Amino acid sequence: MPPAPYAAITALADAVRSFIHDGDVVAMEGFTHLIPFAAGYEVIRQRLKNLTLVRMTPDVIYDQLIGAGCASKLAFSWGGNPGVGSLHRLRDAVEHGWPVPLAIEEYSHAGLANAYVAGASNIPFAVLRAYTGSDLVKHSDRIRFIDCPFTGETLAAVPAVQPDVTVIHAQKADRKGNVLLWGILGVQKEAALAAKRCIVTVEEIVDDLQAPPNACVLPSWTLSAVCCVPGGAHPSYAHGYYQRDNFFYQHWDNVSRTREGFNDWLQRHVFDTGNFAEFRRVLDESITEQTR
């Protein structure tokens, strides 16, 4: 028996280099809360290519990865900038193939959430009462219908999603790499347990998680790497640490509206910075310029 594969507590750049490869199916989850933005920047910085990105709500994190040309396919269920409007880089990729063509695989939230449950459960598909009458069925070979063997009711089936790599952000890890998260949990637990490899960035590393029974804890042995990246979910939020930066989400609408504006932002904030701490210093400068 090999030793139990405990997660290494490591630098984010090393975790991305070790566990995410060109062409991987990658899920970076977090339902508005705890979105692993710092990891997204590192994937862009390492210029990964040809990824299949899976996420219920692509949000600004995937707008950035898609605009940077890291993705050739997107699986999703709602692709807007929450409370603001369009994701301009996603739309440009879908409507005009810029910077590279982007195939899409579209679900409803119920469909994709159930697909992660099937993935974590290691069964080939999930069953749900869904999709009947929706044109989504016509444009996806991953939505089919089956008859219940007991009642005869016709139900929808979606195949399991089992990413090569899932990346999530959480509040805390202990020194062994056990991870605690709380608040709005979305599909993070399901996405983490469905994946072959899992990277978790956390706000802080503590001696004792002090997790109550039934808390959402991902044991170290289910994870590949744990990285301490304070603020790593910004501009989304980390419950108990910082709030959602709604200003940034609104600001992103301007930044991302043109290809030039987006490329300039990416160059200054991501390619010209070596890590997330530098990124945050530069972001603070540029936000101050914006709000002066």
Add this chain to the structure above:
Amino acid sequence: MSNLAGNSVERSGPQGESSRSLAAAADFTTTEMMTIAASRLLKNNSVCFVGIGLPSTAANLARLTHAPDVVLIYESGPIGAKPHVLPLSIGDGDLAETADTVVSTPEIFRYWLQGGRIDVGFLGAAQIDRFANINTTVIGDYHHPKTRLPGAGGAPEIASSAKEVFVILKQTARAVVEKLDFITSIGFLDGGDARDRLGFPGKGPVVVVTDLCIMEPDPQTKELTVTSLHPGVSREQVQAATAWPIRFAVQVRQTPPPAPAEMENLRDLERRTAIAHQRSVTPAPSGPARLD
């Protein structure tokens, strides 16, 4: 706000006003009338699955006025949310902080919506058709879209599984169309008993509230029919903002104008929300900025 007469231009609402949007000779905007008319439909103690944007505004206004015990459920996981300000995203921290409980997204869709516990699904729409089907996916061809919209989110299953559905949207001839390019979430398909034949648990859209009027499906044909006109709105205005020859009920009601308490609560809520969302809360570069 005790005196509702006069000052209509200076006191116009936060949405940016066109000439049409100020109801004639009254101190409320058509958007405010729409939100208030929709909020009135929500009964106290009902369990409501809330979409982000206009539905969330109307549902929270109901909670702050006549329906203090309405249970608001958001697809990110909060059950019984009582937010102090309107969420910009579907998973803002305030929703979790004020909820009776927060569950995972798979659980929301599996146990609560599919489980049959939702009285009212409250949805917005980019486009709606004559038989109350909703499009939030694409305008034009799916593979070569004229406009790519955000997609399904939770709506297809809310539309089929909630006991009743309310829809709220601004009425224009581009939004209220005879036939959709894409049915994301079903209303009554092509009318008559088409929906009933599919055997859904929920009875579908029972009301559509716009900034001009209230429409309800005809009991037999299921065609959307105007049953109430908002104050100062003419039949011609409604027809001009509808892409098919719209029918009017035999007895068309006049929507009662906003009551002072409704206006006061709505404007306070929107004022608090605007202030809360203007702040940038970029976490300090020095480390995790705890919020106490």
